[in-house]
Amino acid sequence: MAKRLTYYILIGLVLGIITGLAIHLSLNDGSPQAAERLKGIAKAFSYGSTMFLRLIKMIIAPLVFATLVQGIAQMGNTAALGRVGGRAVAWFLAATLVSLGLGLLLVNIMQPGASLNLELPPATAVSGVETAAFSFEKFLTHIVPTSMIDAMATNEILQIVVFSIFVGVAITAVGAPAQPLVRAVDGLVAVMLKITDYVMRVAPIAVFCAVAATLTERGPGVIGQLAWFMGSFYIALAVLWAVLLGAGFLFLGARITELVRHVREPMLVAFSTASSEAAYPRMLEALDRFGVPPRIASFVLPLGYSFNLDGSMMYMTFASLFIAQAYGIDLPLGTQVAMLLFLMISSKGIAAVPRASLVVIAATLPLFKIPEGGLLLILAIDHFLDMGRTATNVIGNAVAAAVVAKWEGGLDAPQPVVDGGPVSPTHPVEAETDAFR
Template identity: 45%
Template sequence: MGKSRLTLYIFIALILGILTGWFFPESGLKLHALADAFLRMVKMIIAPLLFSTLVVGIAGHGNIKQLGKIGVKTIIYFEIVTTIALFIGLFAGNYFKPGEGFTVDFASAESMKSLANMQHMHVSTSLTDTLVHMFPTSVIEAMSKGDILQVVVFSVFFAIAICAVGDKAKPVLNMLDSLSKIMFKFTEYVMLFAPIGVFGAMAYTISLNGLDILLVYAKLIVVLYGALILFLAIVLFAVCRICNIPMLALIKAIQEPALIAFSTATSEAALPKAMEQMEKFGVPKNIVGFVMPTGYTFNLDGSTLYLSLAVLFSAQVVGLDLTLEQQIMMMLTLMLTSKGIAGVPRVSLVVLIAALSSFNIPVIGVAILLGIDQILDMGRTTVNLVGNCVATTVIAKWENMFDYEKMNEYIDSNKVEKKSFVKEIVHSEPSYPSGYADDNQENFESITK
């Protein structure tokens, strides 16, 4: 099933769920089992997916060591910008509270059982207790319980050990790379059941709470896109100021791949054009070739901003407040678990459920987000792409490798194209689609192409 068709089915399921919950509330109350079953399917993916992708993402970049300081600077930049994105997401969630005032009562037996299972994972009340709890006594137990913080810590140490062993560890790394690909494909299969989960969740939610949830959707979309725009404005302004680059020229260079990313909600469709544009703009090919692919593992600004906002939203709609310590730990968790999630539709849903499980938030609330995930995905995918395009400029400038002459040529060429196009229109003879003269046909066709 194609992504566009699945998206259509999800929207249809969303509408059918709303209608069922509104016109047949008694039947809608019985459909929560569909959402519960879907979310259980997603939860079974979490541990193997995060373990394999984190290890491959960290240990699989042997070229970072080869590139030396460029690799180190790139990772430092990625983490700084990702942290800014997380802070903006947390600020938007805490200040605007998009889920407040609308409490979802997921009081089904399965939901309460799931919540009870999550609450025994860790009952830490202080930052110190949580830090101690991060280190597992048994990774098998951590995976079986779904304790993502412990899985992440084990994965990081495992990846470091693979790097230290070197060539002898390549078979293990290759195996985990294969496992990650299998789990991504597995995720795609599970997401085929998303329309069923959305239908059940929406029917149940509307049966309990009425149509007020539509206002919640609208508020969340506005808050997310506002936060994404704020992030882009801050990053673009800072980069252009530090690198001495005209902001409009940089926006011009990345606008085409950004539009592709927005319209398709897919990073891969826009990546080749983005790399081509950044080379034309003055970034050396070796910088583009390293930073852009690495960025899709370590620098998913739009996704991390969305995840921090989505965790707070999910907590608010079930009437929970996260403390400052919990939000700090959530930031640290998302900084690791959000790595390498680009490319697979709705895989951010898996990471979101993992984060919610770590903080004892009922995961069934995620079903509310799934109904509008396509709209949210368009924005976060675009910011992921733009963030990585900007990163290539920063690293090139950082290494004194940015080609300002090439940038000026790119700016001038765009000005020349614009001037010649305007001149052609101004000096062409008037022509009309119906009955224009044969000698003016060539001018008309050249203008309207």
């Protein structure tokens, strides 16, 4: 099978849409019994995507730990580590501010909620999203793990990053006596990449199941509801992509187009599964093939998964102000800027929180006297919005890693691109499995 995995994922996506819509339209007669039957079929489909995401979660913790420790050890000294970390954080903060600012600007220009003219919900109405799951104080105390084993067991990426930095810096400080441990970590990286290849073989099936499950249960109506809000948000994402890629062009030049070609497979996985974690393993490999040194990619990417969620940042301001518009609540510019700054601070480290963007929005709305129950407006279509913002998170982190690598002395030569996808004949995993993809 000579076609690349990207094409199989696209086929799975299209077949999932067709299958889900066909089942919903053929079985839905408006009765409660039909709704229950469709829900059962959707649940059966969801087993495939759930198993795939569990497989991804199975490999994320050891992969992040091994690649991050390997990357720090390859840097050779703590000065290089501090320099790379400082540049990465500076980029993340700038990208966050731009994403939030664009969301604020574009939602005011397009006014997606202005035509709804909804009545204010009762003061007791709630969204059902657990806001207690996140607070800035809890985030600060949660950074440092009480147990590395517990952090790995629960896939707490930020805690794994903190522990891995300590291990990597200690290995660098110890020097020669730690070389056996360095070789063991190198071996673990190779093994985890091999396991990653096995897991990714089922990605097309998982994509098919995820899309089919959603459309079987909800049908085409879920896409039609709040269509202008969905459309305007995707227009906003397109503008954000243009800004991110334009900023990348300033540093990378024409190679920015190569970067997009190399990362389109993990980006498509992220879009179709609405999971950044699902794209992480392939993203490491794609950046390596593009020319980002592994020591840079394995350090910047895990940090980006906690601090550089560009699509989610835009969604927070966009959705918050959409809800205000829907209820006819006029927010002065100063209040909107205050909301932007609050979201910028409170959104850091949210990656480990389930439905993180919704959690932060639900916590933010009451502070600015916007009904929290308004979040119910967008819950039904949040999955489709999450697909777009997750893919944007992936491309944002790809650009960040490439730019930091450029700052650190330049990119390596890219691997050749054949048949619309990257080929790496020397890669320990890709060399053996290219025929499948």
